Amino acid sequence: MIFKQLFEPNSSSYTYLLGCRDSGLAVLIDPVLETVERDQHVLQELGLKLAYSIETHIHADHLTGARKLKYLLGSKIAGPAMDEIPCRDIGLQEGETFRVGMIEIHPLLTPGHTATHHAYLLDNGVHQMLFSGDALLIDGCGRTDFQGGNPATLYESIQRKLFTLPDATLVYPGHDYAGHQISSIGQEKTRNPRLGGGKTLDEFIGIMNALKLPYPRKMDFAVPGNILCGECPPDVPEEFKGPCAVDFQG
Numbered sequence: 001m002i003f004k005q006l007f008e009p010n011s012s013s014y015t016y017l018l019g020c021r022d023s024g025l026a027v028l029i030d031p032v033l034e035t036v037e038r039d040q041h042v043l044q045e046l047g048l049k050l051a052y053s054i055e056t057h058i059h060a061d062h063l064t065g066a067r068k069l070k071y072l073l074g075s076k077i078a079g080p081a082m083d084e085i086p087c088r089d090i091g092l093q094e095g096e097t098f099r100v101g102m103i104e105i106h107p108l109l110t111p112g113h114t115a116t117h118h119a120y121l122l123d124n125g126v127h128q129m130l131f132s133g134d135a136l137l138i139d140g141c142g143r144t145d146f147q148g149g150n151p152a153t154l155y156e157s158i159q160r161k162l163f164t165l166p167d168a169t170l171v172y173p174g175h176d177y178a179g180h181q182i183s184s185i186g187q188e189k190t191r192n193p194r195l196g197g198g199k200t201l202d203e204f205i206g207i208m209n210a211l212k213l214p215y216p217r218k219m220d221f222a223v224p225g226n227i228l229c230g231e232c233p234p235d236v237p238e239e240f241k242g243p244c245a246v247d248f249q250g
Helices: 033-046 064-075 151-162 185-191 201-211 217-225
Strands: 002-008 013-019 025-029 049-056 078-080 090-092 098-100 103-109 117-121 128-133 170-172
Touching: 002 033, 013 033, 013 098, 013 170, 025 033, 025 103, 025 128, 033 049, 033 064, 049 064, 049 098, 090 201, 103 151, 151 201
Parallel strands: 025 049, 049 078, 078 090, 128 170
Antiparallel strands: 002 013, 013 025, 098 103, 103 117, 117 128
16 A cells, blocks of 8 residues: 655644555545645656545635545545535445555544544554544544534543554544654553543543633634535635635636
8 A cells, every 4th residue: 555644734734645556546535725736746656546535524724625636636525424515425434444446444433523523444454544533633632612522522432432443553643733743542542641541531521621722713714615525615814815716616
């Protein structure tokens, strides 16, 4: 399998490229609108054809590049079936393996950051790889104060679904704000300051409720835009219109 971890600095977002050597097909997990041209260039360099863009959830901090990638490359759009988004071509759900070439992706329902959040698990023949989206981060986790988020629900998702994976499972998060790239389930179980070291549900709820995080600066246009698979809404503030200026609106 061909693998690339790609970073978008404005929203501190990771996009993951998974490529099948046998078929030449690839997927991008959580592409970002600002980096569509970069992703297209990487695919071309590797000789891969993008088959799908896959979303972990409806993002509030950036616009997805899925719609533009579909327009430019003919790729399809996939994401949690529970979102019931008409512009997606396929809905993913736990218990149903998603295959692209020889790549097998196993969706895991992990609500709590958002109500329909999914993580994606695969085995590359050497390691299990968990693409945890915004549920589990390195030394942290996603916020739980909007989009159907709930700290108790996120605690259950992580403790009962993700922390029960083998300790050697590699964790690739949807974001990182401190320059980290990779972790493991064993590491997060041990030292994650919000969830590790045997933190109780009540302790976790107390931590999350005390965060007092600022309102996401892109949320008011990112959420409706991502429900449209990355179409820029007309009310995008002037300071964020850069990628929209080269986006197609058809």
